[in-house]
Each structure stands twice: as C-alpha cells, then as structure tokens.
Amino acid sequence: MQESFILYLYSFIILNLTVLSSIFFLKKNFSNRILSMYIFAHVCVLSICLLLFLSYINPHYFVFVCLPAGLVGPLLYMYIRSLFLPKETCMSPTVMLHGGVSILMFFMLIIFNFFPVSFINMTFDAAIISGSGDFPFYLKFYILIHVPFYIGVSYIWFISYSKKHAIITSMKYLYAKNFLASLIVFMIFYYVFELSQFLGIVSLFQITVIAPIVVFLLFIFLVFYAINKSPLFEHSNFQSLKTHIEHLQESDIIELTHKVEDIFLQQKLYLKSDLSLKKLAEILHVPIRTLSLYINQEKQTNFSDFVNSFRVQSAQEMLSDVSYDNYTIDAIGELSGFNSRASFYAIFKKHTGCSPKVFKTSSLCNNS
Numbered sequence: 001m002q003e004s005f006i007l008y009l010y011s012f013i014i015l016n017l018t019v020l021s022s023i024f025f026l027k028k029n030f031s032n033r034i035l036s037m038y039i040f041a042h043v044c045v046l047s048i049c050l051l052l053f054l055s056y057i058n059p060h061y062f063v064f065v066c067l068p069a070g071l072v073g074p075l076l077y078m079y080i081r082s083l084f085l086p087k088e089t090c091m092s093p094t095v096m097l098h099g100g101v102s103i104l105m106f107f108m109l110i111i112f113n114f115f116p117v118s119f120i121n122m123t124f125d126a127a128i129i130s131g132s133g134d135f136p137f138y139l140k141f142y143i144l145i146h147v148p149f150y151i152g153v154s155y156i157w158f159i160s161y162s163k164k165h166a167i168i169t170s171m172k173y174l175y176a177k178n179f180l181a182s183l184i185v186f187m188i189f190y191y192v193f194e195l196s197q198f199l200g201i202v203s204l205f206q207i208t209v210i211a212p213i214v215v216f217l218l219f220i221f222l223v224f225y226a227i228n229k230s231p232l233f234e235h236s237n238f239q240s241l242k243t244h245i246e247h248l249q250e251s252d253i254i255e256l257t258h259k260v261e262d263i264f265l266q267q268k269l270y271l272k273s274d275l276s277l278k279k280l281a282e283i284l285h286v287p288i289r290t291l292s293l294y295i296n297q298e299k300q301t302n303f304s305d306f307v308n309s310f311r312v313q314s315a316q317e318m319l320s321d322v323s324y325d326n327y328t329i330d331a332i333g334e335l336s337g338f339n340s341r342a343s344f345y346a347i348f349k350k351h352t353g354c355s356p357k358v359f360k361t362s363s364l365c366n367n368s
Contacts, residue, residue: 003053003054005209006050006053006208006209007050007054009209009212010046010047010049011050013046013212013213013216014043014046014050016216017039017040017042017043017046017216017219018040020219021036021039021043022036024039025037030082030087030090031079031082031083034075034078034079034082034090035079037071037075038072038075038079039219040068041068041069041072041075042068042219044067044068045065045068045072046212046215048064048065048068049065049208053208066105067102067106069146070102070103070105070106070146071099071102071103072146072150073098073102073146073147073149073151074098074102074150075099076150076151076154076183077095077098077150077153077154077157078090078095078098078099080157080158080176080179081095081157083175083176084161084172084176086347086350088346088350089342089343089346098150102146144190144191144194147187148187151180151183151184151187155180155184158176158177158180178221179221182218183218186214186218189214190211190214193206193210193211253294253298256284256290256291256294256298257298259284259286260284260294263280263283263284264310268310268314269283270310270311270314270337271311271314271335271336271337272337273337273338274339275307275337277303291303308347309351310337311337311338311347312336312347312348312352314335314337315333315336315338315344315348315356316359318332318335318336319332319356319360320360329356329357329360330344332356333356
C-alpha cells in the first residue's frame with residue numbers, strides 16, 4: 001500500500017515538474033532557461049529517490065543523487081542574479097565556480113562511496129528503504145546545509161542589489177522576494193520535520209511523502225506567477241516591465257530634469273565608478289524614493305542602466321577619438337566610470353551590440 005502510494009505520488013509530481021521545466025526551457029529568456037535547469041535538478045533528485053524506494057537501483061548508487069542535489073544551490077543563485085543582470089555577467093567565471101565546486105564534491109563522494117577509507121564509511125544502509133534507517137550524512141549535508149547556504153547567499157545578494165539600484169518597486173523585485181521567502185519557509189518546514197523525526201513524532205515515510213508535496217507546491221507558485229505576471233517571463237530587460245503605479249508631480253519632474261542634466265551633462269558625475277542612487281540623491285538634495293521614481297517613469301529604465309548609458313556613450317567617444325589611441329581599452333573603461341573589465345565589456349555589448357574592441361576597430365576603419 002505504501003509502495004503504491006509513493007509510486008503514484010512521485011510519478012505525478014515528477015511528470016508535472018518535467019512539463020513545467022520544459023515550458024520554461026522553451027522560452028527564449030536566459031533566466032527562464034536557468035529556472036528550467038533548477039526545476040529539472042529537483043526532478044532528477046525525486047526520480048533517483050523513487051527508483052531507490054522501489055528497489056529498481058542498488059542503494060549503493062544513491063550517491064548519484066548528489067550531482068543534481070549539489071547543483072540546486074548554484075542554479076538558484078544564478079537564477080536570482082539572471083533576473084537582474086545580463087547573461088554575460090551571470091556566466092562569469094566567479095559565478096560558474098559555484099557549480100564547479102559542487103561537481104568536484106560529487107566526484108569526491110563517488111570515490112569515497114565506492115572506495116571507502118577506514119575513517120569514512122559512506123555506504124548507504126539498505127534499511128532506509130523500509131523506513132527503519134536514515135539518510136546518509138552526505139545527503140543530509142546537501143539538504144540541511146548546502147541548500148540553506150545558497151538560499152542565504154542568494155537572499156543577501158538580492159537585498160544588496162535591490163538597495164543599491166533601488167528596484168524595490170519593480171515586478172521582478174516582488175517576484176524574487178516572494179520566491180526566496182517561499183524557499184525559506186520550505187526549509188523551516190523541513191527542519192521542523194527533521195526535528196520531529198528525531199523526537200519520534202513523525203516517521204521517515206511521512207517525510208518521504210510530505211517533502212515532495214511541499215516542493216511541488218513551491219513550483220505551483222511559479223505557475224501562478226507565469227499566468228498572472230506573464231511579462232515577467234516574457235521580457236529579459238528590466239526596463240520593459242511596469243515598475244510602479246505612483247506618479248511624480250509635474251513641478252518635481254521639471255526641477256529634477258534640470259538638476260540631472262547639470263549633473264550628467266555638465267559635471268559628468270557618471271565618470272565616478274562609486275556613484276550610487278543614494279549619493280546622487282544626496283547631491284541633488286532629493287529623497288531617494290523621488291529620484292528612483294523619476295528615473296523609472298521619465299527615463300523608462302533603472303538607475304544602473306541610466307548611469308551606464310552615459311558611461312557607454314563616453315567610452316564610445318574615447319574609443320573613436322584618435323587622441324586616446326595610446327590608451328588601452330581597459331583604461332578607457334576605467335575612465336568612463338566602470339569599476340571592472342568584466343562589467344565594462346558586458347554593459348558595453350548590451351548597449352551597443354558589440355564589444356569595445358570591435359567598436360574601436362570599426363571606428364578606426366571609418367576614420368581612415
């Protein structure tokens with residue numbers, strides 16, 4: 001009876017999550033592709049658990065669940081970043097290193113599992129199948145430490161980015177906030193169930209049933225957003241989304257327009273790499289909220305893209321100016337206000353469609 005129930009439950013959830021993963025993968029948005037892989041990683045974990053429970057695979061091979069389980073965290077971190085950053089920045093070596101570490105740990109676990117040393121016995125206990133055993137410690141590590149760690153890392157990055165770029169009124173902000181909050185609630189539930197099992201209140205079988213149901217409900221949350229907030233999953237650019245229903249007074253717009261034109265066109269403060277929305281608001285003597293609304297509504301963009309548009313224009317002028325021929329491309333990027341080579345190249349290509357090097361070469365050809 002229990003085996004049949006688990007079979008139908010897991011099969012139903014795996015099938016639906018596979019369909020959901022396919023739907024997001026077929027969308028052209030880069031963040032949707034990452035979301036698709038994130039969902040599919042859960043599908044792989046549930047599939048391996050189901051095969052093990054039905055004794056279709058040897059319990060000794062349960063260690064293979066650690067590959068998709070180990071990628072859940074890095075994919076979550078990459079997905080949250082992809083909602084706000086261009087593809088080039090999301091695929092930077094630093095971010096990809098997270099996935100590389102998880103894959104390396106997976107191969108180490110395989111070695112320890114099939115060739116256990118005296119002080120590490122990671123062999124899977126077959127008693128777990130009947131519910132009398134417990135999960136091996138490496139799976140406990142992924143669920144109890146690895147996943148919460150990446151939820152925390154993603155949340156810290158998200159809060160830091162949202163404060164720096166003043167995106168607290170955007171649809172993407174609300175979606176990411178609710179998505180991360182749902183994951184936190186899920187982990188709290190899981191910790192409660194783990195503690196309940198330890199105290200003998202619930203059995204392993206009950207956790208085996210409840211855990212996938214909670215995961216399934218979490219992804220139903222995505223379906224709700226896909227239906228009710230469809231622009232969120234159809235557009236890759238932040239500025240294409242409606243940001244807020246409030247509007248500034250006409251007098252505020254006129255006053256801010258003059259101030260901003262003086263700051264950007266005359267003083268060229270965008271050349272300072274540490275320029276932030278907070279600093280600009282202090283210089284203009286206006287509330288951060290007012291300045292953010294002005295940029296969102298009147299310029300139809302966010303603060304970061306607004307400032308970077310001036311920086312890219314400055315870089316284009318220097319790359320086309322023969323008096324800067326002795327400067328390296330990286331130096332021009334720094335003079336234009338970019339604080340790193342990676343961000344300069346990624347943002348320049350986003351705004352112009354080509355790299356700074358290609359732009360400089362074409363400019364030299366046109367000049368000659």
